[in-house]
Amino acid sequence: MQSVKVVVVGSGVVGLSTAVCIAETLPHCSVTVISERFTPDTTSDGAAGILFSSQFPDIPLERQRRWFKESFDHLLAIAQSSESGEAGVILSSGYQVFKEGPSERPFWADYVLGYRMLSEREMKRFPEHKFGQAFTTIKCECITYLPWLEKRFRKAGGELHHGKVSDLQHLAETYDVIVNCSGLGARSLVGDAKVYPVRGQILKFRAPWVKNFIRDGDGHTYLYPGVNSVTLGGTRQVGDWRLEVDTGDREGILERCFRLEPALHGGEVVGEWVGLRPGRESPRVEVERLKTAEGREVPLVHNYGHGGGGVTLAWGTALDALGLVRQSLAQHPPMARL
Amino acid sequence: MRVAVIGAGVIGLSTAQSIYEQYHEQVASLTIEVYADCFTPLTTSDGAAGFWQPYLYDKGNNQETKWNKETFDYLLSCLRSPEGIKMGVFLQSGYNLCTESAPDPSFKDIVLGFRQLTERELEMFPGYSYGWFNTALMIEGKSYLPWLMDWLKQRGVKFYHRKINSFQELADSGAQIILNCSGIRSGELQADPELQPGRGQILKVDAPWLKHWILTHHFTKGTYNSPYIIPGSRLVTVGGVFQLGNWSEKNNSSDHKKIWEEACQLEPSLIHARIVEDWTGLRPVRSRVRLERESIQSGPVTLEVIHNYGHGGFGLTIHRGCAQEAARLFGEILKQRHWETKSHL
Numbered sequence: 001m002q003s004v005k006v007v008v009v010g011s012g013v014v015g016l017s018t019a020v021c022i023a024e025t026l027p028h029c030s031v032t033v034i035s036e037r038f039t040p041d042t043t044s045d046g047a048a049g050i051l052f053s054s055q056f057p058d059i060p061l062e063r064q065r066r067w068f069k070e071s072f073d074h075l076l077a078i079a080q081s082s083e084s085g086e087a088g089v090i091l092s093s094g095y096q097v098f099k100e101g102p103s104e105r106p107f108w109a110d111y112v113l114g115y116r117m118l119s120e121r122e123m124k125r126f127p128e129h130k131f132g133q134a135f136t137t138i139k140c141e142c143i144t145y146l147p148w149l150e151k152r153f154r155k156a157g158g159e160l161h162h163g164k165v166s167d168l169q170h171l172a173e174t175y176d177v178i179v180n181c182s183g184l185g186a187r188s189l190v191g192d193a194k195v196y197p198v199r200g201q202i203l204k205f206r207a208p209w210v211k212n213f214i215r216d217g218d219g220h221t222y223l224y225p226g227v228n229s230v231t232l233g234g235t236r237q238v239g240d241w242r243l244e245v246d247t248g249d250r251e252g253i254l255e256r257c258f259r260l261e262p263a264l265h266g267g268e269v270v271g272e273w274v275g276l277r278p279g280r281e282s283p284r285v286e287v288e289r290l291k292t293a294e295g296r297e298v299p300l301v302h303n304y305g306h307g308g309g310g311v312t313l314a315w316g317t318a319l320d321a322l323g324l325v326r327q328s329l330a331q332h333p334p335m336a337r338l
Numbered sequence: 339m340r341v342a343v344i345g346a347g348v349i350g351l352s353t354a355q356s357i358y359e360q361y362h363e364q365v366a367s368l369t370i371e372v373y374a375d376c377f378t379p380l381t382t383s384d385g386a387a388g389f390w391q392p393y394l395y396d397k398g399n400n401q402e403t404k405w406n407k408e409t410f411d412y413l414l415s416c417l418r419s420p421e422g423i424k425m426g427v428f429l430q431s432g433y434n435l436c437t438e439s440a441p442d443p444s445f446k447d448i449v450l451g452f453r454q455l456t457e458r459e460l461e462m463f464p465g466y467s468y469g470w471f472n473t474a475l476m477i478e479g480k481s482y483l484p485w486l487m488d489w490l491k492q493r494g495v496k497f498y499h500r501k502i503n504s505f506q507e508l509a510d511s512g513a514q515i516i517l518n519c520s521g522i523r524s525g526e527l528q529a530d531p532e533l534q535p536g537r538g539q540i541l542k543v544d545a546p547w548l549k550h551w552i553l554t555h556h557f558t559k560g561t562y563n564s565p566y567i568i569p570g571s572r573l574v575t576v577g578g579v580f581q582l583g584n585w586s587e588k589n590n591s592s593d594h595k596k597i598w599e600e601a602c603q604l605e606p607s608l609i610h611a612r613i614v615e616d617w618t619g620l621r622p623v624r625s626r627v628r629l630e631r632e633s634i635q636s637g638p639v640t641l642e643v644i645h646n647y648g649h650g651g652f653g654l655t656i657h658r659g660c661a662q663e664a665a666r667l668f669g670e671i672l673k674q675r676h677w678e679t680k681s682h683l
Contacts, residue, residue, distance in 0.1 A: 091549065114471055136471075207423075211428070
């Protein structure tokens with residue numbers, strides 16, 4: 001049987017995860033990833049990659065829980081294996097502290113490890129905050145994880161091609177299935193005006209004695225100890241397309257992080273980075289049919305718009321996308337190419 | 339008033355510190371001298387992983403639990419100061435794993451966030467069915483000892499690189515109170531059949547992706563005789579063995595093999611870690627810490643000695659509590675011998 005040709009647009013954590021899922025699960029598919037950028041130049045590469053989530057308004061909670069759980073379990077297995085250091089997927093324990101707001105138990109509390117509220121004694125360390133959560137989660141560093149996924153993808157027979165995709169119609173002439181993981185690029189590629197950048201600036205900081213993460217529940221201040229440096233952040237600037245470093249943001253991040261974790265004193269800045277989160281009210285994981293000028297119809301599976309939750313939800317949404325690819329192929333076996 | 343401290347490991351240096359802190363204003367021209375044939379980074383304290391944790395159970399020795407707690411609280415307070423990281427003090431969370439269910443350890447209320455391990459967490463450690471998670475402190479000798487020495491030097495404490503062969507020797511040169519912090523070799527100054535070496539060997543490996551300490555407890559094998567993995571600020575310490583009565587300070591290749599294999603079983607990712615070095619140290623093991631006064635008659639003179647040795651594998655864990663107690667005993671001597679007022683000749 002002639003193999004089904006699948007193309008995945010985008011090679012960030014969502015694109016590569018989706019490509020691996022398809023290549024490993026559907027042996028009759030040959031999978032090609034086409035992307036303008038590859039690791040280490042994707043948005044995913046700069047992300048700290050700590051797994052935990054916010055809740056999306058339009059997606060049924062059951063589905064979000066499944067996305068989180070599947071991603072977490074997949075990465076936990078890697079963290080527990082001999083590959084942890086090689087893949088850059090590690091266990092990370094720490095705290096999320098809040099200055100205000102109701103202390104509801106978040107849905108992901110069931111999936112991380114050892115989730116509990118902080119005791120009064122522990123809260124003494126955070127005089128500006130009222131309450132907090134402690135848990136152990138995963139940190140997935142794309143700078144190592146993406147190359148690790150690429151290796152896995154190639155082993156499953158996948159191919160990686162460098163190129164900018166601006167016309168899906170054109171792709172539909174060559175491929176039987178298109179999977180759109182173009183992140184922020186979806187705004188222009190599929191004309192989704194609901195996609196917008198959420199600018200994030202971070203610093204890479206050398207302080208190897210800082211072992212626990214601390215995040216302010218407002219999402220604006222966080223420090224995530226990684227394999228080789230601590231990621232200090234951050235900013236959440238909606239609609240901001242600037243990729244250059246902003247010195248005001250840098251000063252703000254340093255000041256807030258040092259207040260949250262005085263142990264950072266004695267360390268030093270070793271890098272800076274800006275990324276644009278592919279913001280959207282909710283991730284778009286669904287299928288539609290794309291018609292070419294010649295009348296060919298190919299399934300177009302969307303998997304984009306994960307905002308700041310790309311690393312957190314990549315595997316779970318990839319599995320959903322895989323399901324949509326399978327479903328499409330079953331319902332409409334690919335037409336012969338002219 | 340001349341005070342001599344024998345030993346420059348964590349016990350000797352912290353004892354000198356406590357005495358200085360509490361008495362330098364009270365006592366006229368207090369001179370503190372530290373004598374040792376071994377200084378950082380070559381002391382037993384330097385090689386240790388630097389992890390604050392007492393043995394699981396204190397067996398009714400409330401005194402030692404109290405000193406452990408005092409040390410933890412003191413180090414925790416140091417975290418807030420900018421000196422904290424220079425001292426080599428930082429927080430780290432981790433796992434204590436047991437092969438069977440066990441009573442809560444004596445330190446459960448001292449450490450931060452102590453709790454039982456959940457089912458899912460235990461699934462991560464095949465072979466272990468029970469355990470605890472908490473956040474504890476690291477106190478790395480390689481930073482702490484130099485920091486203490488600087489602290490002492492800035493305050494006029496003098497250091498002498500010299501092996502002391504007897505208390506008398508120091509008394510002859512004018513020392514009025516002697517602090518015996520000579521660790522494993524205290525027996526050379528005064529025979530002590532209760533003091534024995536608890537030989538330990540460790541590997542230092544480069545595995546920066548590890549962010550938790552993991553200690554295992556096999557109740558038949560004894561403390562420190564089962565694998566432990568303790569990430570530090572630079573390298574990860576992998577152990578362990580605890581060989582009572584073994585005086586060898588040489589690295590042993592079959593110990594190395596056993597330690598490495600067991601650790602890789604516990605933490606499979608270690609297989610990709612670069613082994614940097616081995617180190618062997620002799621824990622100064624004793625049934626209980628010897629922290630007491632002894633007045634030794636030597637002709638017409640009474641030598642006042644305060645013993646502070648025998649801290650086994652928990653010297654860093656208990657050091658501050660013991661140093662403060664030694665200082666208290668020091669004060670007792672001053673009172674008894676009427677040495678405390680500034681007006682003393």
